[in-house]
Amino acid sequence: MMTTTSAVSFDIERIRADFPILDQEVNGRKLVYFDNAATTQKPVAVIEALMNYYRGYNANIHRGIHTLAEKATADFEASRRAVRDFLNAPSAEEIIFTSGTTMGINLVAQTYGRHFLKAGDEIIISGLEHHSNIVPWQMLAGEKGLTVRAIPVLENGELDMETFDTMLSDRTKIVAVNHASNSLGTVNPVKEIIAKAHAVGAVVLVDGAQASSHLEIDVQDLDVDFYAFSAHKLYGPTGIGALYGKRALLEAMPPYMGGGEMIKEVTFEKTTFNDLPYKFEAGTPNIADVVALKTALEYINSIGKSTISAYENHLLTYATEQVSQIEGVRIIGQAKEKISVLSFVLEGIHHQDIGIILDQQGIAVRTGHHCTQPVMDRFCILGTTRASFAFYNTIEEIDKLVAGLHRVKKLMA
Amino acid sequence: MTINETQDEIIEEFELFDDWEGKYEYIIDLGKKLAPFEEQFRTEDHIIKGCQSRVWLHAELNGDKVVFTADSDAIIVKGLISMLVKVLSRHTPEEIINADLYFMERVGLQQHLAQTRSNGLASMLKQMKTYALAFSALKN
Numbered sequence: 001m002m003t004t005t006s007a008v009s010f011d012i013e014r015i016r017a018d019f020p021i022l023d024q025e026v027n028g029r030k031l032v033y034f035d036n037a038a039t040t041q042k043p044v045a046v047i048e049a050l051m052n053y054y055r056g057y058n059a060n061i062h063r064g065i066h067t068l069a070e071k072a073t074a075d076f077e078a079s080r081r082a083v084r085d086f087l088n089a090p091s092a093e094e095i096i097f098t099s100g101t102t103m104g105i106n107l108v109a110q111t112y113g114r115h116f117l118k119a120g121d122e123i124i125i126s127g128l129e130h131h132s133n134i135v136p137w138q139m140l141a142g143e144k145g146l147t148v149r150a151i152p153v154l155e156n157g158e159l160d161m162e163t164f165d166t167m168l169s170d171r172t173k174i175v176a177v178n179h180a181s182n183s184l185g186t187v188n189p190v191k192e193i194i195a196k197a198h199a200v201g202a203v204v205l206v207d208g209a210q211a212s213s214h215l216e217i218d219v220q221d222l223d224v225d226f227y228a229f230s231a232h233k234l235y236g237p238t239g240i241g242a243l244y245g246k247r248a249l250l251e252a253m254p255p256y257m258g259g260g261e262m263i264k265e266v267t268f269e270k271t272t273f274n275d276l277p278y279k280f281e282a283g284t285p286n287i288a289d290v291v292a293l294k295t296a297l298e299y300i301n302s303i304g305k306s307t308i309s310a311y312e313n314h315l316l317t318y319a320t321e322q323v324s325q326i327e328g329v330r331i332i333g334q335a336k337e338k339i340s341v342l343s344f345v346l347e348g349i350h351h352q353d354i355g356i357i358l359d360q361q362g363i364a365v366r367t368g369h370h371c372t373q374p375v376m377d378r379f380c381i382l383g384t385t386r387a388s389f390a391f392y393n394t395i396e397e398i399d400k401l402v403a404g405l406h407r408v409k410k411l412m413a
Numbered sequence: 414m415t416i417n418e419t420q421d422e423i424i425e426e427f428e429l430f431d432d433w434e435g436k437y438e439y440i441i442d443l444g445k446k447l448a449p450f451e452e453q454f455r456t457e458d459h460i461i462k463g464c465q466s467r468v469w470l471h472a473e474l475n476g477d478k479v480v481f482t483a484d485s486d487a488i489i490v491k492g493l494i495s496m497l498v499k500v501l502s503r504h505t506p507e508e509i510i511n512a513d514l515y516f517m518e519r520v521g522l523q524q525h526l527a528q529t530r531s532n533g534l535a536s537m538l539k540q541m542k543t544y545a546l547a548f549s550a551l552k553n
């Protein structure tokens with residue numbers, strides 16, 4: 001079956017066949033997986049890349065001179081270049097492998113933040129942040145006597161950019177915001193935020209956990225200082241991600257963890273640190289998952305980001321229209337530009353009850369605060385039901401969600 | 414009725430349902446019918462926080478029996494609570510401490526007691542036993 005929208009046409013059946021996990025029943029119904037903002041499913045190619053690595057050439061990298069070690073090292077470094085291209089970074093040395101977005105943010109907080117910030121300095125985050133882009137800054141602030149301030153969120157789920165302008169000053173040293181919000185789907189005007197932050201001399205970290213699978217990312221065009229993402233949210237394995245940082249900043253920053261790989265020479269008197277990016281990659285890295293990350297990026301590129309986002313927008317628009325028509329539904333987050341995340345509350349029905357009854361019908365959604373409690377406080381709610389779509393989802397599945405929600409209402413009436 | 418007799422009665426009731434909808438309709442109904450929770454106990458020290466829904470639990474000794482009352486802001490959890498209260502309330506601390514709760518599994522609802530559900534139900538059950546332990550220690 002060909003799914004055709006105004007902007008895109010691709011073979012959805014063929015794409016779904018690449019994701020074996022989708023072909024199963026949950027509670028006696030065909031699985032409908034709408035929890036893609038939490039983690040995406042993996043195509044066969046990624047699963048095979050992991051298996052091929054462990055079956056064929058598992059070896060420790062960068063030190064062995066034997067054939068397997070050379071192949072593992074070559075694939076590992078090829079993945080770094082694939083990430084460079086994915087983000088359009090100037091060089092592969094500016095790509096640091098991490099365990100994910102959370103580690104990327106903590107790395108910047110604990111090295112750049114700890115080294116360069118002093119009492120009285122300010123960090124600006126936003127009211128849309130995931131806890132992992134709040135807590136690392138609070139920990140740093142507590143330790144060093146800094147202030148963390150949050151850009152307020154408007155009723156439609158967009159950031160209050162007028163207030164942001166008034167928050168910036170020469171005390172502002174770091175601005176850390178997400179590119180897209182996981183709980184509301186809002187795409188933030190990061191290019192504008194970066195330009196304004198640079199104008200007062202602050203550096204900017206962008207949390208790309210959500211945006212990286214939906215939007216074209218160009219760190220040079222954004223002029224962003226740090227960009228962090230997680231592979232598991234872009235069809236790759238868990239436990240791996242990358243941090244991009246501008247070379248001059250990375251060079252000025254002290255290392256994060258000490259150990260093997262990150263050193264040049266060690267004596268008991270003195271250690272000299274390795275060059276970028278190894279300075280930030282202490283210990284044996286997550287080689288298998290790095291290798292498979294490259295496969296995930298290749299898979300995304302084979303479809304194309306513009307095809308992906310056009311199709312996902314089509315799903316989001318349809319889902320928003322259909323779900324809005326259900327009596328008692330209030331959509332939380334109606335920003336002009338959104339990734340394919342639909343968050344809503346249903347009047348008089350607890351989100352957990354919605355989640356349980358949808359699960360009985362084989363539909364996987366996320367309910368709760370989505371690790372963004374400040375967002376929930378802002379809208380005076382305890383949580384939402386969130387359906388988040390990927391390019392392997394279909395219009396028919398959205399129809400099942402709508403039918404499922406009607407069933408929830410009937411049961412709860 | 415003993416704890417096990419109540420459990421067996423619930424299991425029998427659930428045998429009437431042949432699909433998930435009937436089962437959940439019944440649980441939701443139990444939730445709606447749960448005796449109102451006394452507002453004076455709706456305080457921070459009676460709350461059992463789950464990531465998803467909140468549960469309030471109060472326990473007091475009536476003669477030698479423990480009486481539980483509880484509430485939740487989510488209706489399915491409230492229905493499940495209603496069953497737990499029905500099974501464990503009005504028994505001696507010793508009976509509660511030694512209770513082997515098998516009915517949730519037998520009626521196919523054990524997944525709601527899993528910690529991953531983070532609905533406070535598993536913590537509530539633990540808290541019920543803790544109360545029983547405390548009352549038992551008080552007595553001896």
Ligand SMILES: Cc1ncc(COP(=O)(O)O)c(C=O)c1O
Nearest residue numbers: 100101102130132178182209230
């Ligand atoms: C916006 C955002 N930031 C950060 C994270 C944390 O990502 P990870 O748990 O992969 O480190 C997430 C994951 O849910 C997210 O959605």
